[in-house]
Amino acid sequence: MKILVLNGPNLNLLGQREPGIYGQTTLAEIEKALQQKAKGQGNELELRQSNIEGELVGWIQEARGSFDVIILNAAAYTHTSVALRDAIAASGVPTIEVHLSNIHAREEFRHKSLIAGVCVGQIAGFGANSYLLALDAAVNIKAKK
Numbered sequence: 001m002k003i004l005v006l007n008g009p010n011l012n013l014l015g016q017r018e019p020g021i022y023g024q025t026t027l028a029e030i031e032k033a034l035q036q037k038a039k040g041q042g043n044e045l046e047l048r049q050s051n052i053e054g055e056l057v058g059w060i061q062e063a064r065g066s067f068d069v070i071i072l073n074a075a076a077y078t079h080t081s082v083a084l085r086d087a088i089a090a091s092g093v094p095t096i097e098v099h100l101s102n103i104h105a106r107e108e109f110r111h112k113s114l115i116a117g118v119c120v121g122q123i124a125g126f127g128a129n130s131y132l133l134a135l136d137a138a139v140n141i142k143a144k145k
Helices: 027-041 053-063 075-079 082-091 129-144
Strands: 002-007 044-049 069-073 095-099 121-124
Touching (some): 002 027, 027 044, 027 129, 053 069, 069 129
Parallel strands (some): 069 095
16 A cells, blocks of 8 residues: 655654644654554555645645555644645545644644545544554555445
């Protein structure tokens, strides 16, 4: 199975950006753990990060026919991007929304996810483990098809 893991704005700063909220684990460390777990499962991952909304939209559009599942941490775009929502819906690729922090226990503006309605599920609040849980969910999604 091929899984595309996309990370949005500011996630390249993990480990140094607000560690009390996002933890001290870097994006590179998360990606390494994901690659190890995926390899053990016999799955292939492609990992990408961008601070640019349009680049994320393009990658989601290109995923159709190339990837079985998308794991997406859209970061701040979660709460603002109709473009990401529309790209997910148009791609037809099952997408799992991921967040390090529990967005529902934070500021009011973070409670609303514009992409949740077109994702198969949301995993939030488990820090770096949110990604590993999303990988398990991706495998389960594909197994049901």
